[in-house]
Amino acid sequence: MSPARHFTFWWLSLILLLSVTALGRVATGQQVGGDARHPNDRSDAVARTMQVAQRAFDHFRRGLATGQWQPFLDMLSDDFTFYFPTGKYQGLHVGKAKAAEFFHYVASVFTEGVQITEVLRVTADEKTVVFEFRDEGKLHGQMYKNRVAVSLDVCGDKICGYREYFGSDGKSN
């Protein structure tokens, strides 16, 4: 091989190698150059977290409406914690048993159920999803309306944290 042909051969081989490497990374969903892990992985993590939280929220919504809380309770982690704003359960509580007690208490005071009438905003990142919504029902027979924010922490396929906040005085939403 002449020196010129030698040079051309190695240059071609190098470019071919780089191209194949780049295509391989693209095929496996990595970004070429820079932080190869960041943006796709983050989007995937947000989507997974959102999926788990949305499933829990659907069960939560049906729990409020029907008093059937078991599907929601089945999604709670063993170390589940929750905060509630007012009344008998005001403050922090720990554990699934306490959660079961609380949500059955909710069913007992809203005997005709609570309807989530409008979801105002859903904000999600990799570990937490915040649902802002309006609800209404009858509390001990009296008209009840509220705006509520519920912040759900997701751990794997379970809900491990729940923080509820009231956006109204329970008389309008």
Place this chain on the structure above:
Amino acid sequence: MSPARHFTFWWLSLILLLSVTALGRVATGQQVGGDARHPNDRSDAVARTMQVAQRAFDHFRRGLATGQWQPFLDMLSDDFTFYFPTGKYQGLHVGKAKAAEFFHYVASVFTEGVQITEVLRVTADEKTVVFEFRDEGKLHGQMYKNRVAVSLDVCGDKICGYREYFGSDGKSN
């Protein structure tokens, strides 16, 4: 040029062109192949939204502590809307003038200021950032403690929506 050299020349040129194109895309932060816009653009949008909301929250925090609300008010859009949970300003309000009136009212009832003692969680997506925090101060001279969620909508470099929720009864946090 011989046919073999002709072939080598065009093959080299093609690979060179593809490589330069790929490098150009990497240099401008685009992903090579697939949906070139999605993951990076989303991450960038979340980061921009977070930056604006964090600046507003820092002004909000100082506003609560000092009663100096102007830097926060300067970040509100002309069509700013806000919800507050209880009392005189319970419900929805529209406009910067109403916001100025409200936040000066806050300063008038918390004459010694309110301290945000702990930020518990910050959840951000492309348009909204939710801050969950504990605060405390003296309301009309009485000890006040709360857990609060404030959901801020970001429009460009302004805050266009504000929804406040209470996580406690104002007596513990």
